[in-house]
Amino acid sequence: MGNKVGIVGIGMTKFGEHWNKGLRELIVEAGLKAVHDANLTGEEIQAIYGGCMAPGLFVGQEHISALIADHVGLGGIPSTRVEAACASGGLALRQAYLAVRSGRLNVVVAGGVEKMTDVPTNLATVALMGAGDEEWEGFYGATFPGLYALMARRHMYEFGTTREQLAMVAVKNHHNGAMNPSAQFQYEITVDKVLKSAPVADPLTLLDCSPITDGAASVILASEEKAKKIAKETGKEIIWIASSGQASDTLALHDRDSLCKTKAAVLAGKEAYQQAGIKPGDIGFAEVHDCFTIAEIMAIEGLGFCNFGEGGKITENGETAVNGRIPVNTSGGLKAKGHPIGATGIAQAIEATLQLRGEAGGRQVKNPKYGLTHNVGGSGATCVVHIFTNEY
Amino acid sequence: MGNKVGIVGIGMTKFGEHWNKGLRELIVEAGLKAVHDANLTGEEIQAIYGGCMAPGLFVGQEHISALIADHVGLGGIPSTRVEAACASGGLALRQAYLAVRSGRLNVVVAGGVEKMTDVPTNLATVALMGAGDEEWEGFYGATFPGLYALMARRHMYEFGTTREQLAMVAVKNHHNGAMNPSAQFQYEITVDKVLKSAPVADPLTLLDCSPITDGAASVILASEEKAKKIAKETGKEIIWIASSGQASDTLALHDRDSLCKTKAAVLAGKEAYQQAGIKPGDIGFAEVHDCFTIAEIMAIEGLGFCNFGEGGKITENGETAVNGRIPVNTSGGLKAKGHPIGATGIAQAIEATLQLRGEAGGRQVKNPKYGLTHNVGGSGATCVVHIFTNEY
Numbered sequence: 001m002g003n004k005v006g007i008v009g010i011g012m013t014k015f016g017e018h019w020n021k022g023l024r025e026l027i028v029e030a031g032l033k034a035v036h037d038a039n040l041t042g043e044e045i046q047a048i049y050g051g052c053m054a055p056g057l058f059v060g061q062e063h064i065s066a067l068i069a070d071h072v073g074l075g076g077i078p079s080t081r082v083e084a085a086c087a088s089g090g091l092a093l094r095q096a097y098l099a100v101r102s103g104r105l106n107v108v109v110a111g112g113v114e115k116m117t118d119v120p121t122n123l124a125t126v127a128l129m130g131a132g133d134e135e136w137e138g139f140y141g142a143t144f145p146g147l148y149a150l151m152a153r154r155h156m157y158e159f160g161t162t163r164e165q166l167a168m169v170a171v172k173n174h175h176n177g178a179m180n181p182s183a184q185f186q187y188e189i190t191v192d193k194v195l196k197s198a199p200v201a202d203p204l205t206l207l208d209c210s211p212i213t214d215g216a217a218s219v220i221l222a223s224e225e226k227a228k229k230i231a232k233e234t235g236k237e238i239i240w241i242a243s244s245g246q247a248s249d250t251l252a253l254h255d256r257d258s259l260c261k262t263k264a265a266v267l268a269g270k271e272a273y274q275q276a277g278i279k280p281g282d283i284g285f286a287e288v289h290d291c292f293t294i295a296e297i298m299a300i301e302g303l304g305f306c307n308f309g310e311g312g313k314i315t316e317n318g319e320t321a322v323n324g325r326i327p328v329n330t331s332g333g334l335k336a337k338g339h340p341i342g343a344t345g346i347a348q349a350i351e352a353t354l355q356l357r358g359e360a361g362g363r364q365v366k367n368p369k370y371g372l373t374h375n376v377g378g379s380g381a382t383c384v385v386h387i388f389t390n391e392y
Numbered sequence: 393m394g395n396k397v398g399i400v401g402i403g404m405t406k407f408g409e410h411w412n413k414g415l416r417e418l419i420v421e422a423g424l425k426a427v428h429d430a431n432l433t434g435e436e437i438q439a440i441y442g443g444c445m446a447p448g449l450f451v452g453q454e455h456i457s458a459l460i461a462d463h464v465g466l467g468g469i470p471s472t473r474v475e476a477a478c479a480s481g482g483l484a485l486r487q488a489y490l491a492v493r494s495g496r497l498n499v500v501v502a503g504g505v506e507k508m509t510d511v512p513t514n515l516a517t518v519a520l521m522g523a524g525d526e527e528w529e530g531f532y533g534a535t536f537p538g539l540y541a542l543m544a545r546r547h548m549y550e551f552g553t554t555r556e557q558l559a560m561v562a563v564k565n566h567h568n569g570a571m572n573p574s575a576q577f578q579y580e581i582t583v584d585k586v587l588k589s590a591p592v593a594d595p596l597t598l599l600d601c602s603p604i605t606d607g608a609a610s611v612i613l614a615s616e617e618k619a620k621k622i623a624k625e626t627g628k629e630i631i632w633i634a635s636s637g638q639a640s641d642t643l644a645l646h647d648r649d650s651l652c653k654t655k656a657a658v659l660a661g662k663e664a665y666q667q668a669g670i671k672p673g674d675i676g677f678a679e680v681h682d683c684f685t686i687a688e689i690m691a692i693e694g695l696g697f698c699n700f701g702e703g704g705k706i707t708e709n710g711e712t713a714v715n716g717r718i719p720v721n722t723s724g725g726l727k728a729k730g731h732p733i734g735a736t737g738i739a740q741a742i743e744a745t746l747q748l749r750g751e752a753g754g755r756q757v758k759n760p761k762y763g764l765t766h767n768v769g770g771s772g773a774t775c776v777v778h779i780f781t782n783e784y
Contacts, residue, residue, distance in 0.1 A: 065476050067525075069640040102490065102495075126452065138452060251458045
């Protein structure tokens, strides 16, 4: 099955509106924090995988891979950008994981970044719509909130999910985000506030939607031998990547069998559970892709934390709270932590590392053994799932 | 060293101006041709790696990975886009190669695509400048022809390379392109014509520059066992990937020790030669990244086919012609075959396959044993080198 792969260093910028920082400053800050966390020198790093969605549209810069290697000062090493819309970060993590797992390399960085402010709002909407089907959705005026609103309406119709249950996802995630010093929104909200916030795409209001965010995040992966050597020096617990799953679905929403069952998540989750030899019930906490509140509900159903149609109910029952049966988005999720597209999948891995190291502060889950991350591209056309553990 | 990896199928669209075809039609055409060449069914393909540089800017579509899997009809399999500007295709090939070499997968598609026409010319120039350093080059008005013109001037100054020698690269590549039914420009030109064509960035004229092109290309890679099984059915020779090298240089030109020695090409070439256990003298032909005529001259120097500074001379002597000592760009190169950014690295691998299979028609090199491809991102910040062989 390949070699063991451990996380030995993590680093991220605060997520938020960084009016005084550009793409490269964000990258350097997150990269150096991770290198320091692992107590490494640059010469030990052998390759970089970076996730970024639309830097060409946001800041006129493609070729981010070379920019990262150059500006973090890592010189001639191979550097590769991967992109799958909002799943770009998770996909970068997966490529780095596979490179170490293959036995070919023993220290690899996976990073992610997006600089989204300082552009006109309509450009951001156009750029983000590039994650869906431009010819069959974007061209006809569909936006991402619009696509997720369709899914929400269908979910309400099919399963009786209530408007309030959607809002409760945002309330829970803001509650958690208030305890996360890296989060964009560190304050609580109420169901009433969500319902009364500005409508975006009915039934979704502003507070059902993840924000526009600047940010970068990076993790350092190492082979078993190297990880143990590094951990001896840093004194930090190695967090192992137990498995990685990736799957695809149709790009356009209308081509799917169901509007509210996410095929790619089901497939990627199944692959990850199988590889790790565990079941959904073994997962101690999960970071899932709540770009909109309905997305979290569909995610926890697709990943098997409850039956299809019950995602709203278990949210209402408090089962996904930090102290619940299956804590979901203890970091605040995309909703409260923020969603700098390319960085999101890596930030999820950082939350998993913090939780499994026992360094999550006020939002710490009690003695988790396995954590799961779920990163989605577009309206579900790409899904990447990773499982992490501190027991191996 | 990992498992052997063979090319068992190739497919590409004609390169050129496809006014009646969009991104997805190009992808489907190239993908299906490769699948037919390998006589495969879709179910046998386990993963896709796709190279594309700037689809967000060119056609408003990111998330190309999911688009490919969806529109080629491959359903839920993992699909990953990689981007390193003009080296995106070579990088996709490398990721696919590593996936098969790791033993994890046995049939993987590597593809590349770019749809560049049907956009305003100034948008194309802006999009392409995203391959360089937007903050330190693009913002101040630098364009890609401008950057390569700087390199050309310096090469002429340092080594006495002549304006005519630059032109001879274009003349040779048009001569070869005239024998390639997939090429955008299938006609001969003369040195005089190059010198008298419209100036673009002095000393480079229009005929020193590769064109704006639409196109897609794909290759199917298989593990040794699977490749032999497929070859038995198709009767086609398996072309093996002997090695793969990747390296980085600074994103901006002004940060380099030399304007006309390409560090990333030297490093990536060295890695590829070492892995394959051969020397530059063993290479029977090379497809190199001639986005501008000067780029071919710097490439053949960096890859060790001659000493630094002698690239112009060996071009003038005919050593890089189809029947020369080291045939370069028998396909017509980027200059005559065309340069649909993301597809270029894959199209180079297709020419290598055709040459090593002995299927290159009028431009066939005599009994080559090793072929090399050299794919560059930006002004040299990323370089990917592959070596192919029919003897293994």
